[in-house]
Each structure stands twice: as structure tokens, then as C-alpha cells.
Amino acid sequence: MIKDIRVRPIENSCGKKTVRIKLVTEKGDFSACAAAGTSEGSHEAKAIKIDSAIRYFPRYKPKFVGQSEKQIDHIIEEVGLDKLGVHISIALSIAAIRAVSNNDVYKFLNPKAKKLPLPLGNVVGGGSHKGYLTEQEFLVFPKKAKTMQEAIETNQKIWETVGKILKSKKMVDGNNFEGAWMCKLDDIKTLDLLKEVADQYGAGIGMDIAASEYFKNGIYYYKNPERRLSSDKQLDFVLGLIEAYNLEYVEDPFHEDDFQNFSRLTKKAKTLIVGDDLFVTQEERLKQGIKKGAGNGIIIKPDQAGTISRTLKTVKLADKAKYKTIVSHRSGETKDSFISDLAVGIGSPLIKCGIFGRERKSKHDRLKEIWKNIEYPKLNSI
Numbered sequence: 001m002i003k004d005i006r007v008r009p010i011e012n013s014c015g016k017k018t019v020r021i022k023l024v025t026e027k028g029d030f031s032a033c034a035a036a037g038t039s040e041g042s043h044e045a046k047a048i049k050i051d052s053a054i055r056y057f058p059r060y061k062p063k064f065v066g067q068s069e070k071q072i073d074h075i076i077e078e079v080g081l082d083k084l085g086v087h088i089s090i091a092l093s094i095a096a097i098r099a100v101s102n103n104d105v106y107k108f109l110n111p112k113a114k115k116l117p118l119p120l121g122n123v124v125g126g127g128s129h130k131g132y133l134t135e136q137e138f139l140v141f142p143k144k145a146k147t148m149q150e151a152i153e154t155n156q157k158i159w160e161t162v163g164k165i166l167k168s169k170k171m172v173d174g175n176n177f178e179g180a181w182m183c184k185l186d187d188i189k190t191l192d193l194l195k196e197v198a199d200q201y202g203a204g205i206g207m208d209i210a211a212s213e214y215f216k217n218g219i220y221y222y223k224n225p226e227r228r229l230s231s232d233k234q235l236d237f238v239l240g241l242i243e244a245y246n247l248e249y250v251e252d253p254f255h256e257d258d259f260q261n262f263s264r265l266t267k268k269a270k271t272l273i274v275g276d277d278l279f280v281t282q283e284e285r286l287k288q289g290i291k292k293g294a295g296n297g298i299i300i301k302p303d304q305a306g307t308i309s310r311t312l313k314t315v316k317l318a319d320k321a322k323y324k325t326i327v328s329h330r331s332g333e334t335k336d337s338f339i340s341d342l343a344v345g346i347g348s349p350l351i352k353c354g355i356f357g358r359e360r361k362s363k364h365d366r367l368k369e370i371w372k373n374i375e376y377p378k379l380n381s382i
């Protein structure tokens with residue numbers, strides 16, 4: 001039974017305000033923090049200003065207090081997600097599933113869980129995450145690792161090696177808020193470098209193109225080098241990259257409402273085509289995508305959906321339609337490691353949780369802990 005709920009503001013990795021919730025129950029206290037994006041999709045669950053969300057919460061708190069933790073998502077729906085705002089809603093929902101599962105969320109979601117996701121790590125960043133490149137994330141994932149420890153270390157070694165090379169060329173300007181290098185090379189040279197280093201470690205590479213961020217009036221505007229691509233040319237460009245660099249993971253290659261070109265690309269490319277801003281973890285958006293054959297993978301970000309129940313509904317539909325689920329952090333992260341439990345619990349082949357920085361390390365630490373807790377654990381594959 002919920003005895004009290006405490007909310008306080010904290011800062012996320014982008015230096016923006018978010019919330020930490022403490023759920024006081026008869027079994028003990030359970031906390032959770034809310035993540036938030038920078039390149040948010042326009043169809044995500046809506047946020048309200050943190051100060052206002054905290055100020056309004058006492059109005060709604062009496063509806064939760066005295067109820068069972070199991071009822072939290074239901075009460076959130078009754079109150080209205082838009083009234084609570086997504087930060088409070090998702091933090092409440094995560095704290096609730098922690099309370100229900102006694103902090104073993106992955107086991108609660110799947111008592112027989114054996115396979116852990118491969119960590120998909122952001123090595124070089126751009127787009128609205130700052131930096132010089134137009135595309136948002138240049139990613140790697142370990143394919144030869146045998147343990148979670150090895151998998152995480154492989155990504156770290158690639159990140160370090162790429163950083164060293166960029167520094168020696170004086171082509172880097174520090175790290176963005178996801179810990180990825182802000183590299184001054186153009187996108188093609190960045191891919192050349194990433195592929196070369198990833199090959200040395202037997203890792204696969206991919207990209208989050210986050211194309212909505214630079215699409216305007218039918219044109220994709222690239223800044224390094226400067227060029228303008230129509231949707232048809234964008235399709236050719238992405239297909240060319242997939243072939244030339246053997247991209248095994250491609251996220252948001254078109255703007256967030258372009259189901260049609262997602263579908264064209266999915267038919268032509270024999271690789272994982274993932275919708276993030278396209279689906280925003282919403283069941284209804286995924287339904288549309290399945291109908292149109294748009295993509296074959298979906299990013300799962302609980303804060304896009306607003307509650308864990310909503311998130312799990314989307315996951316269920318994805319599993320049924322054989323879309324791969326890729327659980328993901330946000331650029332604005334906290335040290336909360338919930339997504340690691342979620343990825344194991346739903347059997348995601350990949351978890352996008354970054355490489356460098358304390359907010360990313362907390363996810364790695366939890367993955368390593370879960371690895372130790374499972375008898376005969378295995379790494380998943382894509």
C-alpha cells in the first residue's frame with residue numbers, strides 16, 4: 001500500500017530539470033527518476049514544465065495514497081497523463097513496478113530470462129545532440145563478446161580508440177551530453193574511421209540518422225558537407241551507406257511521419273530499420289507502421305509512452321509483428337538504471353545505453369549485475 005509519494009527536482013545529463021520520485025510503501029521505499037530527450041518526436045507523451053508539474057502534484061497525490069502500487073498506472077490514466085506531465089508519470093510508473101517486483105523488474109517481467117541485450121553504444125554524435133555532423137549517432141555493438149563485461153569493454157575500447165585517432169588529427173571538440181565524440185570530420189570520413197576501428201574489434205556498426213531534426217518542407221538539409229536531399233535522394237543516400245559500410249542498424253532514416261519511405265527502405269535494404277521518432281513507443285503509431293511495412297525494429301523509450309503499462313502494450317504488439325525491440329536511454333539521462341531491467345525482461349536484442357559518462361555507466365553496472373544473477377546467462381544477437 002502507498003503511504004506517501006515524495007517528488008523533488010534533480011538535474012539530468014543535459015543540465016535540465018527532471019524529477020526523482022520516492023514511493024513510500026508498507027514494504028519500504030522505491031525511487032525512480034525520469035529521463036528526457038533533446039531530439040524528441042512530436043508524437044511523444046507530453047511533458048509539462050518541471051516546476052509546474054511539482055507544484056500541481058499535491059492536487060493529485062491523494063488519489064494515489066492508500067492505494068496498491070499495482071494500481072498506479074491505472075490511476076495515472078484516470079488523472080490524465082497530460083495533467084501529471086510525463087516526467088512525474090513515468091517516474092511514478094517505474095517506482096511502482098519496482099515496488100511490485102521488489103526491485104527485480106527483469107525477473108518480474110520474465111522469470112526465465114536468460115538472454116541479455118547487446119549494448120549499442122554511441123561513439124560519435126551530431127545533430128541536435130550538438131557537434132559538427134548532421135546525423136545524430138554513429139553507433140557500435142559487440143558481436144564477438146562472450147560476456148556482458150566483455151561486451152561493454154569492447155564498446156569502450158572502440159570509443160577510446162576513435163577518440164585517440166580524432167585527437168591526433170585535431171578533429172574533435174570534446175563529448176556531447178551522451179558522451180559521444182563531437183568530431184569535425186564529415187559523415188563519410190566518420191563512417192570510414194568508425195568502420196575501420198569497429199572491424200578491429202569484430203563489432204558491428206549502425207547509425208541513428210534522426211532525420212526529422214534536419215527535414216524542412218520536403219528537403220533534408222545536411223551541413224557537413226552542405227547538401228540538400230529530396231526524399232528520393234535520401235533513400236538512395238541511406239541505401240548507399242548501408243551497402244558501403246555494412247550498416248547493421250539504421251534508426252530514423254526519414255522524418256517522423258514518413259511511413260511510406262520507411263516502408264520503401266525496409267523492402268530494399270536487408271538490415272535492421274528502426275523507428276524511434278516514427279513510433280515514439282506508441283501502440284497506435286506502431287500499428288500504422290506494421291500495416292505499411294515500415295521498419296522492422298522499434299525503439300522502446302518508456303518516457304515516450306508515459307507509463308510502463310503503455311510501454312509493455314507496445315512491446316507486445318512489436319513481438320507479435322516480429323519487430324525487434326531496442327530499449328533506449330535518452331540524451332537527458334539520470335543514474336536510474338531501469339532500462340537495463342526492461343531490456344532483459346522483454347528480451348531485447350539490443351540496448352542503446354551509451355558508452356561514456358556516469359549516467360551511461362549506471363546502465364552498464366546494472367547489466368553486469370543482472371548477468372551475475374542469472375544462471376548460465378547469454379548475450380543476445382540481432
Ligand code: PGA
Pocket residue numbers: 036037038039040041136208210276328329330331332
Ligand atoms: P533523444 O535522442 O533522447 O535526444 O531523443 C536519442 C535518440 O534519438 O535515440
Ligand code: ZN
Pocket residue numbers: 208210251252276277299
Ligand atoms: Zn533516435
